[in-house]
Amino acid sequence: MQQAREARIRVLMPDQQDDDLLGKVYDAGLVRRLGAFLAPYKRNTIIAVVFMIISSAMAVAGPWIIGQAIDQGITANDPAALRRWTLIFLAAALVEWLTNRYRISLMAYVGTQVVADVRSALFRHLHQLTLTFHNNFSVGRMMSRLIGDVGVLQEFITWTITGLARSVFLLTGIALAMFALSWQLTLIALAVMPLMILLTNFWRRRAREAYRATRLRLSLINGYLNESISGIRVTQSFARETVNERHFDDLNHSFFDANILAARLSALFFPGVDFIGSLATALVVGVGGWLALGDALTAGVLVAFVLYVERFFDPIRDLAQRYNTFQATMAASERLFALLDLEPDLQDGPDAIALPPVTGQVTFDRVSFQYKDGEPVLREVSLHVQPGQRVALVGETGAGKSTVIRLLARFFDVTAGAVRIDGHDVRTVSQASLRSQLGIVLQDTFLFAGTVADNIRYGRLEASDEELIAAATAVGAHAMIQRLPEGYATQVGENGVNLSVGQRQLISFARALLADPRILILDEATSSVDTTTEKLIEQGLDALMAGRTSFVIAHRLSTIVDADQIVVMDHGQIVEQGTHAELLAQRGRYYKLYTMQWAQAGLAPT
Numbered sequence: 001m002q003q004a005r006e007a008r009i010r011v012l013m014p015d016q017q018d019d020d021l022l023g024k025v026y027d028a029g030l031v032r033r034l035g036a037f038l039a040p041y042k043r044n045t046i047i048a049v050v051f052m053i054i055s056s057a058m059a060v061a062g063p064w065i066i067g068q069a070i071d072q073g074i075t076a077n078d079p080a081a082l083r084r085w086t087l088i089f090l091a092a093a094l095v096e097w098l099t100n101r102y103r104i105s106l107m108a109y110v111g112t113q114v115v116a117d118v119r120s121a122l123f124r125h126l127h128q129l130t131l132t133f134h135n136n137f138s139v140g141r142m143m144s145r146l147i148g149d150v151g152v153l154q155e156f157i158t159w160t161i162t163g164l165a166r167s168v169f170l171l172t173g174i175a176l177a178m179f180a181l182s183w184q185l186t187l188i189a190l191a192v193m194p195l196m197i198l199l200t201n202f203w204r205r206r207a208r209e210a211y212r213a214t215r216l217r218l219s220l221i222n223g224y225l226n227e228s229i230s231g232i233r234v235t236q237s238f239a240r241e242t243v244n245e246r247h248f249d250d251l252n253h254s255f256f257d258a259n260i261l262a263a264r265l266s267a268l269f270f271p272g273v274d275f276i277g278s279l280a281t282a283l284v285v286g287v288g289g290w291l292a293l294g295d296a297l298t299a300g301v302l303v304a305f306v307l308y309v310e311r312f313f314d315p316i317r318d319l320a321q322r323y324n325t326f327q328a329t330m331a332a333s334e335r336l337f338a339l340l341d342l343e344p345d346l347q348d349g350p351d352a353i354a355l356p357p358v359t360g361q362v363t364f365d366r367v368s369f370q371y372k373d374g375e376p377v378l379r380e381v382s383l384h385v386q387p388g389q390r391v392a393l394v395g396e397t398g399a400g401k402s403t404v405i406r407l408l409a410r411f412f413d414v415t416a417g418a419v420r421i422d423g424h425d426v427r428t429v430s431q432a433s434l435r436s437q438l439g440i441v442l443q444d445t446f447l448f449a450g451t452v453a454d455n456i457r458y459g460r461l462e463a464s465d466e467e468l469i470a471a472a473t474a475v476g477a478h479a480m481i482q483r484l485p486e487g488y489a490t491q492v493g494e495n496g497v498n499l500s501v502g503q504r505q506l507i508s509f510a511r512a513l514l515a516d517p518r519i520l521i522l523d524e525a526t527s528s529v530d531t532t533t534e535k536l537i538e539q540g541l542d543a544l545m546a547g548r549t550s551f552v553i554a555h556r557l558s559t560i561v562d563a564d565q566i567v568v569m570d571h572g573q574i575v576e577q578g579t580h581a582e583l584l585a586q587r588g589r590y591y592k593l594y595t596m597q598w599a600q601a602g603l604a605p606t
Contacts, residue, residue, distance in 0.1 A: 067304030
């Protein structure tokens with residue numbers, strides 16, 4: 001059953017299997033890069049380390065102070081000495097508490113700041129990466145890195161950095177104190193170390209894989225939850241609830257099994273450390289008691305030594321726990337820095353200039369393009385568009401229409417030829433200056449969380465309320481928006497979930513018009529709008545395209561027949577070009593498309 005379950009899980013989430021690789025146990029390069037993020041907070045880190053040293057010194061001094069209180073106070077029957085050493089112990093405990101408190105507070109501050117810096121760096125970098133990257137990298141894996149991996153860094157910086165140093169410092173200090181008190185008893189106590197080494201090696205080898213398995217399965221659960229919740233409408237539409245529940249149960253039980261294995265290893269290791277510590281204590285008590293009976297050792301030294309032996313194994317236990325955190329940090333850092341190291345495959349050139357305000361003249365000069373080698377999408381496409389002209393791109397799916405406008409917006413670079421706007425090759429100008437003069441309305445409208453007004457203002461934040469309303473009115477959205485519960489202040493929900501498809505498209509039209517672009521791109525923007533709504537926005541579309549160079553990809557006749565140029569594409573080439581009347585008169589490809597697909601609208605060819 002378990003094997004079948006694991007097989008189903010591999011089928012469910014094959015792309016995430018390599019997303020939790022452990023990498024190296026220690027990578028100096030990664031540590032240096034983490035140090036670069038820590039550098040701005042070096043002062044706080046140094047102060048935290050100083051506090052750690054003081055608190056560790058107080059912890060090491062505690063058993064020795066107790067031994068002095070026994071020998072100089074209790075054994076010597078000296079109440080004054082007992083009070084003095086008691087007060088010294090309390091003072092040491094107070095200093096240890098205060099320094100630990102401030103150490104943790106400082107490192108929590110540093111950890112939170114570093115996490116904020118890393119997330120900001122990742123956010124900026126992700127916005128610089130091109131559509132090629134975003135088309136091939138799943139959102140679930142991205143969120144896993146932005147949230148899960150960065151969270152691992154926060155835990156490491158807050159707890160592990162000074163925690164590891166404190167454990168090493170305590171272990172060293174306790175060992176030195178034990179040798180100073182009695183080298184004979186120290187050798188007796190260390191006689192159990194071979195057992196500790198064997199147990200630790202067993203733990204280290206198996207815990208690495210066990211904790212990797214739990215993290216991987218948790219990642220699978222989170223990814224499947226995200227996918228299932230996002231696609232709940234599709235799930236319910238196809239009555240897939242039972243199947244999805246079975247899949248989730250497989251993931252959930254797999255996570256349970258991995259956790260049980262990790263728990264069993266912990267149940268073996270940590271009680272094993274306690275038992276070895278008890279064995280060492282028993283040896284010390286037996287041998288030390290015999291030495292004390294022979295007056296070779298004082299009672300205070302014996303008590304102090306027993307306390308040191310009991311504390312000796314605490315940092316060993318802590319170091320074992322920190323080992324897994326350190327492993328997770330190395331793996332998370334490797335993934336995060338691999339993401340930060342990705343170079344955008346499309347960048348502004350070193351001599352790129354800002355595109356000046358354009359009139360809207362567009363030229364495609366023998367443009368060829370391919371997404372993959374050997375699979376051309378466009379073949380020597382040449383097109384000249386005058387300022388203010390409306391160009392309709394038509395053709396069957398896969399003809400290359402959307403690729404044309406992607407090259408115009410420079411989401412990709414041409415393989416051959418050039419795309420020019422007002423004579424400027426788009427590769428020689430900055431992407432920001434180019435796209436600031438483009439308005440793009442896509443078939444799949446995306447609305448951001450916030451109000452209707454926020455979404456309309458997205459491309460022009462400084463726009464006044466009057467300008468916003470004017471833009472919405474021009475595209476026929478104002479009346480619709482006024483009917484919403486709170487008008488322009490209505491929260492649209494995640495990706496406009498509270499609105500219909502037609503309402504979202506109207507808002508996207510208003511957003512494009514408010515940005516006042518010189519070149520407008522409509523990529524099947526009216527395909528999701530019903531006939532009644534389309535009639536309401538026809539005048540708005542005319543206003544939207546008036547005076548602007550417009551590229552329209554559409555299947556609906558009303559957005560094509562009035563175009564200044566209709567460009568018919570087939571297999572990446574322009575096969576016909578002209579006005580609606582001219583192309584119908586040719587009785588070629590456009591005529592066939594029109595008569596087959598659009599004559600049903602009641603508009604017979606002329």
